[in-house]
Amino acid sequence: xxxxxxNYLGCMWTSHAAFVADAHGRVNVGMQRPIAGTYELLDSMGxxxxxxxxxxxxxxxxxxxxVAPLHVQFTAEVNGSTVASQRVDRRPMAADVARxxxxxxxxxxxxFRPRVxxxxxxVITVGGSGGGL
Numbered sequence: 001x002x003x004x005x006x007n008y009l010g011c012m013w014t015s016h017a018a019f020v021a022d023a024h025g026r027v028n029v030g031m032q033r034p035i036a037g038t039y040e041l042l043d044s045m046g047x048x049x050x051x052x053x054x055x056x057x058x059x060x061x062x063x064x065x066x067v068a069p070l071h072v073q074f075t076a077e078v079n080g081s082t083v084a085s086q087r088v089d090r091r092p093m094a095a096d097v098a099r100x101x102x103x104x105x106x107x108x109x110x111x112f113r114p115r116v117x118x119x120x121x122x123v124i125t126v127g128g129s130g131g132g133l
Contacts, residue, residue: 003047005072013051
């Protein structure tokens with residue numbers, strides 16, 4: 001299995017894992033531990049969190065202010081030949097969330113809220129002295 005994803009600044013990130021297929025030729029990454037690859041643990045999200053900049057790629061930082069979906073391409077190979085491929089859009093926020101930029105009297109923030117009128121609990125995250133969001 002291979003995963004690759006360009007980040008918001010265009011740097012390609014990749015990961016991979018090898019598995020032993022069952023008698024029917026199936027692999028379940030949530031139930032099987034890889035025998036080799038960029039991670040070793042039984043973890044259905046391993047192909048995501050073990051991504052690193054592709055060989056020769058120049059990491060250009062991270063555009064953490066973006067909430068656009070990241071496009072992850074998964075491919076499954078058997079003996080070097082691609083047998084399946086699927087693109088997945090990874091969203092950092094749900095589609096039913098509104099984003100509002102705030103800049104008022106020295107306050108700079110981003111407000112995320114559900115697109116519903118009923119009252120909901122709030123979470124406030126305050127950054128350190130480094131500035132920015």
